Amino acid sequence: MSTAVRGVIASALLALACGSSSGTSDAGNSCTPKVPTDDSVPGTLAAWCQVQLTNGDVAPLADDVVPFTLTTPLYSDGAIKRRTVRVPPGTSATYTDAGVLGFPDGTVFSKSFGFRDDARNTALPIHWIETRIEWKAAGAWNFISYRWNDAGTEALPLPGGEVVNLSYVDGDGATQNAHYLVPATQQCTQCHAEPGTIAPIGPKTHWLNTDYAYTSGTENQLAHWSRIGILSGAPDPASAPRLPVASDPDAGTVEQRARAYLEANCGFCHNPNGNARISGLYLWNSITDPTQLGVCKRPVAAGPGAGGRPYDIVPGHPENSVITYRIEATSPAAAMPQIGRSVVDTHGVALVNQWISEMTGTCN
Amino acid sequence: MKHLSFRLGSVLAASLLAAACGSDNNNGNVVSITTSMNESQISAAFSNAAADSTLQFAAGTYKFTNSLNLASKNNITVKGAGMGSTILDWSTQTAGADGVVQANTPGSTIKATFQDFSVQDTIGDGLKVTGAGSLHVKGVGVSWPTRATHGGYGVYPVQSKQVLVENCTVDGASDTGIYVGQSDGIVVRNNTLTNNVAGIEIENSFNADVTGNNSHDNTVGFLVFDLPNLPQVGGHNIRVYSNMFVNNNHANFGDPSGTVALVPAGTGGAVMANSKVEVFGNTFTGNTSIGFGIISCFVAFTQQQCLAAAAGYNPFPNNISVHDNTFTGNGQNPLQYNTSQTHPSYMLAALLASGFQGSNAWKDGHVSDVSYDGVLGLGQTGNANVVCAQSNGSGHFANMHFADVEGGANLGDVLTFDEPAYSCVPTGFPLPAVPVPTF
Numbered sequence: 001m002s003t004a005v006r007g008v009i010a011s012a013l014l015a016l017a018c019g020s021s022s023g024t025s026d027a028g029n030s031c032t033p034k035v036p037t038d039d040s041v042p043g044t045l046a047a048w049c050q051v052q053l054t055n056g057d058v059a060p061l062a063d064d065v066v067p068f069t070l071t072t073p074l075y076s077d078g079a080i081k082r083r084t085v086r087v088p089p090g091t092s093a094t095y096t097d098a099g100v101l102g103f104p105d106g107t108v109f110s111k112s113f114g115f116r117d118d119a120r121n122t123a124l125p126i127h128w129i130e131t132r133i134e135w136k137a138a139g140a141w142n143f144i145s146y147r148w149n150d151a152g153t154e155a156l157p158l159p160g161g162e163v164v165n166l167s168y169v170d171g172d173g174a175t176q177n178a179h180y181l182v183p184a185t186q187q188c189t190q191c192h193a194e195p196g197t198i199a200p201i202g203p204k205t206h207w208l209n210t211d212y213a214y215t216s217g218t219e220n221q222l223a224h225w226s227r228i229g230i231l232s233g234a235p236d237p238a239s240a241p242r243l244p245v246a247s248d249p250d251a252g253t254v255e256q257r258a259r260a261y262l263e264a265n266c267g268f269c270h271n272p273n274g275n276a277r278i279s280g281l282y283l284w285n286s287i288t289d290p291t292q293l294g295v296c297k298r299p300v301a302a303g304p305g306a307g308g309r310p311y312d313i314v315p316g317h318p319e320n321s322v323i324t325y326r327i328e329a330t331s332p333a334a335a336m337p338q339i340g341r342s343v344v345d346t347h348g349v350a351l352v353n354q355w356i357s358e359m360t361g362t363c364n
Numbered sequence: 365m366k367h368l369s370f371r372l373g374s375v376l377a378a379s380l381l382a383a384a385c386g387s388d389n390n391n392g393n394v395v396s397i398t399t400s401m402n403e404s405q406i407s408a409a410f411s412n413a414a415a416d417s418t419l420q421f422a423a424g425t426y427k428f429t430n431s432l433n434l435a436s437k438n439n440i441t442v443k444g445a446g447m448g449s450t451i452l453d454w455s456t457q458t459a460g461a462d463g464v465v466q467a468n469t470p471g472s473t474i475k476a477t478f479q480d481f482s483v484q485d486t487i488g489d490g491l492k493v494t495g496a497g498s499l500h501v502k503g504v505g506v507s508w509p510t511r512a513t514h515g516g517y518g519v520y521p522v523q524s525k526q527v528l529v530e531n532c533t534v535d536g537a538s539d540t541g542i543y544v545g546q547s548d549g550i551v552v553r554n555n556t557l558t559n560n561v562a563g564i565e566i567e568n569s570f571n572a573d574v575t576g577n578n579s580h581d582n583t584v585g586f587l588v589f590d591l592p593n594l595p596q597v598g599g600h601n602i603r604v605y606s607n608m609f610v611n612n613n614h615a616n617f618g619d620p621s622g623t624v625a626l627v628p629a630g631t632g633g634a635v636m637a638n639s640k641v642e643v644f645g646n647t648f649t650g651n652t653s654i655g656f657g658i659i660s661c662f663v664a665f666t667q668q669q670c671l672a673a674a675a676g677y678n679p680f681p682n683n684i685s686v687h688d689n690t691f692t693g694n695g696q697n698p699l700q701y702n703t704s705q706t707h708p709s710y711m712l713a714a715l716l717a718s719g720f721q722g723s724n725a726w727k728d729g730h731v732s733d734v735s736y737d738g739v740l741g742l743g744q745t746g747n748a749n750v751v752c753a754q755s756n757g758s759g760h761f762a763n764m765h766f767a768d769v770e771g772g773a774n775l776g777d778v779l780t781f782d783e784p785a786y787s788c789v790p791t792g793f794p795l796p797a798v799p800v801p802t803f
Contacts, residue, residue, distance in 0.1 A: 160408030163429045163459045179429075179458040184404075185411035186433035187460070189467065196470050272595070275467050278494060278522050278546060280594045291593055291672075298665065299621050300594060301567075303516020303539040305461075305488070306621035322621065333487040333515065338461040339431070364666055 033062050033086055035106045037137050045131055045146035045155035050110045051084055053152045056125045058082035058112045068221055070207040072246040072264040075345040077178040078170055079113040080126055087230050095233035097241055100199050109134040118169040129164055130182045131155055141198045143188035159185045179342040187339055196273035209242040247347055258355035259285045261348050281312055294323055296363035305334040315359035324353055393417040399424035410434045423449040431460025436468045444481025447505040454486040455510050461488035468495035479503050485510055489517040496524040500803045507535040514538040522546055526801040530554050539624055540565040546596035551800050561618040562587050568596050573798040574604045583616045584627045585609030590637035592673030599638040603795050609633055611650040613701045616709035626664050628653040628713035629701035637661050639682040642795045647690045653713055655694035655733035658684050658751055662739055680741040683790040685752045686734050691759035695731030722776020733759030737766040752788040761786055
């Protein structure tokens with residue numbers, strides 16, 4: 001029996017078992033988004049009516065599904081990402097300077113992950129691996145990943161996750177062999193626990209405060225969200241916080257960009273309430289205590305993950321710093337983040353190393 | 365072949381059903397896991413486990429490439445058919461740092477039970493639970509039979525409350541077999557720890573009883589440490605009693621950056637910083653470097669790190685009582701199993717060895733069984749119940765006067781064996797028992 005046939009059987013069973021929250025495998029090009037009011041998982045991605053693959057790329061399925069981007073995203077083995085948000089009609093998110101915007105019940109985020117065989121050639125098709133859905137119901141956020149079939153015609157829930165071994169050529173022409181992780185549902189919460197509760201990570205003002213090329217024209221995302229009524233209380237973007245594009249040398253100083261990179265790639269766990277709170281190493285952009293940032297801080301329960309290096313950061317010496325060791329590592333025994341990265345982000349590593357190299361002082 | 369395909373299809377569909385309909389799917393609150401399920405199906409069962417449910421593994425070997433993350437829902441039990449019967453095998457792990465993981469948010473009241481299975485060959489820790497409100501680990505075995513580089517911790521509860529770890533075995537952890545960190549209300553009893561760097565460690569924790577354990581052939585039998593710059597500091601009220609700490613002479617293979625890397629092979633046990641620690645009724649035998657050591661933060665960390673630590677951190681041991689233990693055959697040759705001069709553990713081994721020569725050398729041909737670094741806090745002028753040692757049979761007590769050694773003196777010239785000054789019972793001792801968590 002083919003995988004596709006099995007999938008159809010599974011979908012049919014799901015439809016029977018889960019009632020109205022499941023859907024058909026062919027939602028067409030127009031539909032009305034439906035959002036579970038609890039943690040039940042619709043049986044296909046299409047049933048959500050949030051996004052579909054059109055001409056090989058992710059496209060919103062409804063007019064009020066809004067694509068967005070972040071100034072500095074999490075590195076995920078070099079995956080191409082597409083993000084959307086949709087709040088229920090007539091509702092809006094509430095603005096805040098710090099932390100995640102206040103999204104209402106019924107909010108749905110989608111985030112799709114894919115790869116080109118050669119990242120340098122944008123004419124090549126993107127192989128979409130998964131679309132993750134995060135939705136808020138009864139005040140709580142829920143997660144599920146939908147795994148795309150090879151043909152890109154259907155995506156089905158994969159609550160147990162999967163390690164997808166794949167190979168591609170990156171933007172520098174280097175071949176990368178990734179153990180790409182489609183996370184199990186419970187693994188989502190390993191990172192999505194930043195404020196001490198389960199929540200989105202990216203949709204904060206300082207990451208959203210940048211332009212996006214909408215079909216209607218380029219516009220600042222905060223301004224756009226305010227204009228279409230899905231965000232309330234936001235100031236003029238010029239007076240709202242913004243963290244730089246870490247990869248853009250013109251976007252800020254080395255320190256500003258390295259700190260933005262560390263918050264985006266480490267801060268979701270390394271903060272006073274996150275999953276790595278036990279380490280006492282906090283990498284939010286707002287942290288000012290040098291020890292909390294890792295300067296001359298001994299690793300604690302890193303075991304072999306510290307690579308024999310004496311401190312998280314040794315000023316002037318990335319080659320002696322645990323942080324460098326861990327972001328350069330690819331074995332899950334030492335790699336940071338702990339999940340979701342099996343390929344080295346060479347540009348990110350170079351930025352962090354430059355920041356450490358330019359630090360002055362000694363550790364004794 | 366057709367028949368087989370149909371069966372596989374049914375399994376897949378059933379698993380998707382279980383997964384897709386959320387958390388109300390655990391009929392009878394028992395989810396059966398068998399070797400016919402693939403990794404993703406088992407992981408889905410862990411992700412979707414409902415409150416008050418049991419994930420019941422049948423006997424057999426289960427191979428995983430990714431960590432197995434358990435839902436953060438109350439009162440889930442993960443149960444196998446027995447240690448050695450249900451084997452969770454990560455020898456081909458490519459994702460996730462650890463084996464079985466439960467990550468709870470700060471201050472959670474989540475209760476969890478893990479029992480009767482073995483974890484093998486994880487690339488990182490075996491079983492790691494963060495932030496449980498109540499945790500029972502019973503009859504879990506962790507080892508690394510085929511992996512060349514072993515993971516750090518075997519059983520690793522951290523920032524948890526009401527922790528009971530019993531009847532477990534951990535063999536070969538490259539840091540610590542059973543490591544309880546930043547927790548409160550801990551009982552670690554009747555476990556067997558072998559070939560780890562540290563057998564048992566209670567770190568930055570409050571209210572712990574460590575008893576009935578057999579910790580042998582590790583680098584060090586047990587540690588009670590309090591480290592600076594962690595969210596929870598000020599370890600206190602720790603009892604270590606009626607344990608066996610025997611032949612802990614394994615060469616220290618800890619990562620050189622780790623705190624345990626400083627401990628010489630051949631150490632029965634040690635306390636660093638902490639207050640109100642009672643060590644009694646234990647048997648320390650055949651540990652070639654030292655039976656039991658009492659040290660301050662300054663032995664492991666820089667002065668700046670020890671003194672500038674967050675409020676609540678006391679770098680000095682205080683109210684440490686060691687009494688009624690049996691010491692035999694410890695401390696004869698600190699360098700015997702510390703042969704790598706480049707490993708951090710060599711430093712203290714060499715220091716202990718240097719005490720055999722001098723005007724006040726170790727007595728009776730061995731490092732004293734209860735040896736104290738003698739580093740006093742500001743304002744402390746004498747012992748005043750900082751350290752007490754009584755009724756340890758033939759086990760000598762020594763003050764090593766590390767402040768003088770740091771100043772250039774030879775250890776063997778400054779050792780003092782002033783046992784009467786340290787024969788005392790600190791106020792508030794004996795310490796109360798820690799209530800055994802109930803489940």
